[in-house]
Amino acid sequence: MELNIxxxxxxxxxxxxxxxxxxxxxxxxxxxxxxFENASVLAKNVNxxxxxSLSKLNKSADIIIICVKDSAISKVVDKIKFQPKLxxxxxxxxSMSILSKYKSHGVFYPLQSxxxxxxxxxxxxxxxxxxxxxxxxxxxxxxxTKLSGLIYExxxxxxxxxxxxxxxxxxxxxxxxxxxxxxxxxxxxxPDIIKPLIIETAHKVQHTPALLAQTGPAIRxxxxxxxxxxxxxQLPQLKKLYSFVSxxxxxxxxxxxxxxxxxxxL
Amino acid sequence: MELNIxxxxxxxxxxxxxxxxxxxxxxxxxxxxxxFENASVLAKNVNxxxxxSLSKLNKSADIIIICVKDSAISKVVDKIKFQPKLxxxxxxxxSMSILSKYKSHGVFYPLQSxxxxxxxxxxxxxxxxxxxxxxxxxxxxxxxTKLSGLIYExxxxxxxxxxxxxxxxxxxxxxxxxxxxxxxxxxxxxPDIIKPLIIETAHKVQHTPALLAQTGPAIRxxxxxxxxxxxxxQLPQLKKLYSFVSxxxxxxxxxxxxxxxxxxxL
Numbered sequence: 001m002e003l004n005i006x007x008x009x010x011x012x013x014x015x016x017x018x019x020x021x022x023x024x025x026x027x028x029x030x031x032x033x034x035x036f037e038n039a040s041v042l043a044k045n046v047n048x049x050x051x052x053s054l055s056k057l058n059k060s061a062d063i064i065i066i067c068v069k070d071s072a073i074s075k076v077v078d079k080i081k082f083q084p085k086l087x088x089x090x091x092x093x094x095s096m097s098i099l100s101k102y103k104s105h106g107v108f109y110p111l112q113s114x115x116x117x118x119x120x121x122x123x124x125x126x127x128x129x130x131x132x133x134x135x136x137x138x139x140x141x142x143x144x145t146k147l148s149g150l151i152y153e154x155x156x157x158x159x160x161x162x163x164x165x166x167x168x169x170x171x172x173x174x175x176x177x178x179x180x181x182x183x184x185x186x187x188x189x190x191p192d193i194i195k196p197l198i199i200e201t202a203h204k205v206q207h208t209p210a211l212l213a214q215t216g217p218a219i220r221x222x223x224x225x226x227x228x229x230x231x232x233x234q235l236p237q238l239k240k241l242y243s244f245v246s247x248x249x250x251x252x253x254x255x256x257x258x259x260x261x262x263x264x265x266l
Numbered sequence: 267m268e269l270n271i272x273x274x275x276x277x278x279x280x281x282x283x284x285x286x287x288x289x290x291x292x293x294x295x296x297x298x299x300x301x302f303e304n305a306s307v308l309a310k311n312v313n314x315x316x317x318x319s320l321s322k323l324n325k326s327a328d329i330i331i332i333c334v335k336d337s338a339i340s341k342v343v344d345k346i347k348f349q350p351k352l353x354x355x356x357x358x359x360x361s362m363s364i365l366s367k368y369k370s371h372g373v374f375y376p377l378q379s380x381x382x383x384x385x386x387x388x389x390x391x392x393x394x395x396x397x398x399x400x401x402x403x404x405x406x407x408x409x410x411t412k413l414s415g416l417i418y419e420x421x422x423x424x425x426x427x428x429x430x431x432x433x434x435x436x437x438x439x440x441x442x443x444x445x446x447x448x449x450x451x452x453x454x455x456x457p458d459i460i461k462p463l464i465i466e467t468a469h470k471v472q473h474t475p476a477l478l479a480q481t482g483p484a485i486r487x488x489x490x491x492x493x494x495x496x497x498x499x500q501l502p503q504l505k506k507l508y509s510f511v512s513x514x515x516x517x518x519x520x521x522x523x524x525x526x527x528x529x530x531x532l
Contacts, residue, residue: 071490112463113466113467126462150459150462157453164508165447165449169442169443169463170467171481171485172511173442174470174479174480174481175514175515175518177439178476178477178518182477183431187423189418190418193394195472197378198471198472199390203468205461210443211444211448216433216436218433222337228359229430232427232430233430237517240510242433245441249437252444252445252503
């Protein structure tokens with residue numbers, strides 16, 4: 001049976017989901033965006049009807065997927081006055097219960113950083129699935145499995161922790177990359193020089209726990225190098241950040257895991 | 267002309283350099299390690315003579331490469347009593363001038379994280395080259411070019427900045443990955459769930475400046491999400507780190523570069 005799916009939101013997540021579901025043979029019924037133009041661009045790509053009012057939502061959709069930013073989900077909910085066959089959202093930090101006034105609801109959260117301009121291999125995107133009934137979960141698992149090889153059944157609390165973890169792994173790590181690039185640029189060195197190291201760093205933790213992959217002056221408690229680096233950083237903000245993260249590396253013992261420095265060096 | 271190269275140090279850098287130089291057709295003359303056993307294991311792999319005393323260094327080596335940890339370089343220098351044809355070190359944070367009592371000296375710094383247990387594509391390792399004469403620089407550039415496609419002529423001050431940048435890009439980013447993994451583990455979620463995001467994060471900055479790739483609650487100044495995340499983090503250390511790095515993301519304006527948030531979301 002071919003499911004009819006409607007997508008609310010034509011941003012990064014909506015774009016990638018609609019496109020990939022369409023490629024997998026699902027029928028995309030409607031694309032909603034407040035901007036009719038945005039809705040139309042995406043709708044055209046996936047052979048769907050563009051709408052810019054939620055009152056025009058087609059009740060016959062088998063699944064309606066909300067792909068708007070977290071703070072807008074409750075506004076969407078206020079405007080869906082009927083009982084959809086299955087209504088889900090795609091947010092990491094929002095509990096499933098925000099949809100509890102609907103008889104059939106769930107969460108379909110792709111744990112990845114999406115950008116309209118970057119082609120993404122949906123097969124490697126982890127999907128976190130939650131639903132209010134076994135039947136709804138089964139439906140969502142079937143759709144997720146068509147898209148990706150990485151499916152996780154997790155509850156709202158766990159999903160929130162996933163989102164926090166993603167902030168560290170993506171947002172905060174990216175900030176470290178940004179600082180590195182700016183330090184290089186300020187010293188007339190091409191930021192390209194650091195790119196192989198960034199790739200290697202990410203690849204290493206694919207097969208080694210990051211705690212064991214930790215190297216550098218902080219984990220060695222090499223106070224001379226740390227002091228020298230802090231002296232050389234000009235901005236007070238960066239001095240503080242260097243010092244703070246170095247201390248954190250040395251003290252990091254969540255869950256009483258022992259610090260364990262492997263035979264590696266930078 | 268086939269150069270004879272000796273390597274002082276059988277750690278991660280010495281291991282990878284010796285092995286790759288050997289593969290490229292260089293004759294590895296001697297491998298020094300304080301542990302004769304360590305010297306022997308590597309020497310056997312590259313058809314070299316193992317030594318555990320620097321007094322046994324063969325003066326006929328065209329290049330002697332010091333691959334010991336930063337703090338041990340001066341001790342090595344104390345023990346090399348003759349004038350090598352060309353003596354170089356491989357340290358990011360140590361000035362070339364530590365070798366200034368030798369007529370021919372330089373630096374041959376591979377900007378990558380090495381591990382004996384991980385096979386590395388030396389072609390993608392950036393080499394930072396410095397030398398005290400044009401002739402010596404030419405020699406080092408020729409060797410580096412045989413190994414890698416990424417060669418940078420940079421001075422000692424710039425190299426130190428590269429090393430600080432590498433601490434941010436590798437050590438500090440890895441710490442963010444480690445925290446993410448531990449948060450997941452504590453909540454009974456497989457750390458594997460975050461791995462595709464880590465890869466995507468590293469790949470994105472290969473073609474997009476990290477400052478422009480920044481996403482997440484901090485750059486959006488989404489105070490509600492930030493507050494909620496900090497509440498959910500149990501360890502005071504992590505609460506502080508989350509808050510500190512979030513502030514840093516928002517305030518990050520090195521060189522008066524404008525903050526520029528692209529149309530991306532996590």
